[in-house]
Amino acid sequence: MKEFDYVIIGGGCAGLSLAYELEIHEKLKDKTLAIIEPRDEYKKDKTWSFWGVTSHNFDDCVKKKWENFSINIPDKTNYLQCKNSPYQSIDSGLFYEKINNILNENKNISFFKDISQIDLKDAFVFNSVPSIKKDHRNLWQHFCGVEIETKSNFFDDEIFNLMDFDCDQRESVHFFYTLPYSKNTALVETTWLSKMNDNSQKDYDKQIKDYIENHLNLKDYKIIYREEGAIPLFYPIDKHEKNKINIGTAGGMTRLSTGYTFLNIQDHSRYIRENIENISNVKKYKISTKYQFLDEIFLRVLEKHPEKMSDIFFKMFKASPKTVIKFLSNKSNFFEDLSIILRMPKLTFIKALFY
């Protein structure tokens, strides 16, 4: 069986981002890498969106950027700007194609379908397959989005809608999210923050149809793409093992209050690449404990008072958008944190410290 210096388990967002980062910085000239990925072919399966608070390697995979957004609850809409760090969407199809074209050029990189095909004994392993405890108390962000196309121009593609809470909440937290890619195409997504074993919200296609036709008042459209998924709003099991680092969702790169993961994966890949020569001894990379603590309290409130969450999100965005964006992208300083915390319902959050 073949031996490798590095093994990446899972050639998804984190696995491929890391392989690409190592390759373009010439860390795989004299080292061998095996990527274990069971899928038969790469095709677009996700749209990764985020505020551009830091640079990344995939500007050429960005489908669209926006400098304006809105958030709304029934009867109230807040219009905001994000000129300093435009919101952007990455097309996973372009991302996979770009990376695989580069990786296929290097003879030191090999792909395998199953871990049993290689010898792991002396390799350093980067694992992106999460190990999740079957604990039904855990919250998930689950969602379904469709990209639609209209015959005539319908959307204002200068502004996207981050959260529209003017919809059925079913004793949970539910919002729609609309990203207009052009005047006649948009991604419309229904998002729920709830328990994964809760099937009461899974009539996604009906929800989306109803929202498009009766809320957006759009009747003449066709669906050209559909994505569905769930992001754990808790950390997968990540126990310390010699010669192994978990990456991606498995490595705790998801911001629990938002589900944003893509840019954290890019920061983590950069950190690994900078320390690759001494990787066995390097300090574990993680989202700062400050955000872990604040998100934990936030999720306790969400679990106990789902009915309050639309107001809480709406109020949060009453702070300067620059501050909120930095906070949600884990780049805020103490004063910025404070300005967000002070907008939260104090008693509810103080009580949540003791649940």
Ligand SMILES: Cc1cc2nc3c(=O)[nH]c(=O)nc-3n(C[C@H](O)[C@H](O)[C@H](O)COP(=O)(O)OP(=O)(O)OC[C@H]3O[C@@H](n4cnc5c(N)ncnc54)[C@H](O)[C@@H]3O)c2cc1C
């Ligand atoms: C539909 C969807 C949309 C999302 N949108 C956003 C977004 O807009 N913004 C954002 O920041 N985050 C988003 N996320 C969260 C996060 O960015 C993604 O989940 C991201 O793909 C996580 O990267 P990953 O490498 O950890 O996992 P994945 O990209 O899922 O990669 C894991 C890989 O492991 C492979 N695999 C599975 N089992 C095995 C096995 N036994 N052995 C080897 N390989 C295996 C899989 O085939 C897959 O390729 C989204 C998530 C989903 C599901």
